[in-house]
Amino acid sequence: MMLLAIDCGNTNTVFSIWDGSTFLCTLRTSTHHARTADAYFTWFSTLVKHYGIEADITDVIISSTVPRVVFNLRVFADRFFGCRPMVVGKPECLLPQPPRVDPGTQVGPDRLVNTAGAYDRHGGDLIVVDFGTATTFDVVAHDGAYVGGVIAPGVNLSLEALHTAAAALPHVDVTMPQKVIGTNTVECMQSGVFWGYVGLVTGICDRIRAEYERPMRIIGTGGLAPLFAQGEMLFDSIEDDLTMHGLAVIHDYNKKAENA
Numbered sequence: 001m002m003l004l005a006i007d008c009g010n011t012n013t014v015f016s017i018w019d020g021s022t023f024l025c026t027l028r029t030s031t032h033h034a035r036t037a038d039a040y041f042t043w044f045s046t047l048v049k050h051y052g053i054e055a056d057i058t059d060v061i062i063s064s065t066v067p068r069v070v071f072n073l074r075v076f077a078d079r080f081f082g083c084r085p086m087v088v089g090k091p092e093c094l095l096p097q098p099p100r101v102d103p104g105t106q107v108g109p110d111r112l113v114n115t116a117g118a119y120d121r122h123g124g125d126l127i128v129v130d131f132g133t134a135t136t137f138d139v140v141a142h143d144g145a146y147v148g149g150v151i152a153p154g155v156n157l158s159l160e161a162l163h164t165a166a167a168a169l170p171h172v173d174v175t176m177p178q179k180v181i182g183t184n185t186v187e188c189m190q191s192g193v194f195w196g197y198v199g200l201v202t203g204i205c206d207r208i209r210a211e212y213e214r215p216m217r218i219i220g221t222g223g224l225a226p227l228f229a230q231g232e233m234l235f236d237s238i239e240d241d242l243t244m245h246g247l248a249v250i251h252d253y254n255k256k257a258e259n260a
């Protein structure tokens with residue numbers, strides 16, 4: 001078995017090859033619904049060769065927060081690896097625990113995947129904070145079910161919104177400022193977003209804990225989680241590979257169910 005796990009977010013799409021015990025490589029491209037199956041393969045095969053990886057892909061699993069990209073990713077799996085991919089969120093893709101949310105709610109597949117990955121590693125009673133295009137807080141119950149959470153604007157989205165809406169505010173990158181009181185425009189913006197975000201994460205986690213009424217651990221993931229770990233003790237652990245791990249867990253769960 002050689003699994004290709006694909007996590008498609010609103011900004012980036014990440015591919016990772018799982019051989020059943022380790023991730024052999026992780027490749028990242030921007031998300032574009034118009035990218036064709038052939039274009040995915042050209043990019044993918046070039047990088048796999050570059051890293052000298054021998055991978056005979058037998059299985060593909062996809063989680064996508066952008067429904068339109070799934071069509072071309074399905075064609076990619078079928079044409080180049082001869083397999084029908086599992087797509088998280090589709091009825092035929094089983095979850096270790098179904099989510100407990102309002103009827104008719106379509107939970108983001110990335111949140112279901114994070115939940116499965118975090119529960120497998122840590123057990124229940126967790127908050128998973130994922131810093132993507134949006135920042136999501138996923139509450140994982142004692143039995144591993146996703147039971148709701150919070151969606152906040154992402155860090156880069158907030159910076160971009162300032163720049164777009166205010167003529168005199170430049171585009172800036174997010175970093176951790178040494179001081180709160182900025183003495184130039186860039187520092188002021190960075191302070192607002194960074195320390196504002198530290199407040200947002202702390203405040204939301206405190207309120208979730210108060211409402212949940214059981215001790216909870218907080219797991220951080222997504223590209224910007226390490227940046228916030230420098231600020232204060234926000235997380236019990238930071239795991240870059242949590243979404244990929246969740247995809248491997250869900251794939252394994254479905255394979256076992258098929259063979260049972």
Ligand SMILES: Nc1ncnc2c1ncn2[C@@H]1O[C@H](COP(=O)(O)OP(=O)(O)O)[C@@H](O)[C@H]1O
Nearest residue numbers: 009010011012013131132133134156222223224
């Ligand atoms: N290591 C990083 N350093 C700085 N910015 C990052 C890093 N990783 C991701 N980003 C930025 O964070 C935002 C969210 O990225 P990502 O986690 O890939 O989002 P999504 O999963 O929604 O596609 C994007 O604006 C991306 O450019």
Ligand SMILES: CC(C)(COP(=O)(O)O)[C@@H](O)C(=O)NCCC(=O)O
Nearest residue numbers: 009010065106107108110132133134
């Ligand atoms: C909240 C999200 C936009 C986050 O996506 P991302 O930042 O990973 O691209 C995504 O999980 C989503 O589209 N969710 C659907 C609504 C929900 O989860 O309740």
Ligand SMILES: [K+]
Nearest residue numbers: 009110130132
């Ligand atoms: K994500």
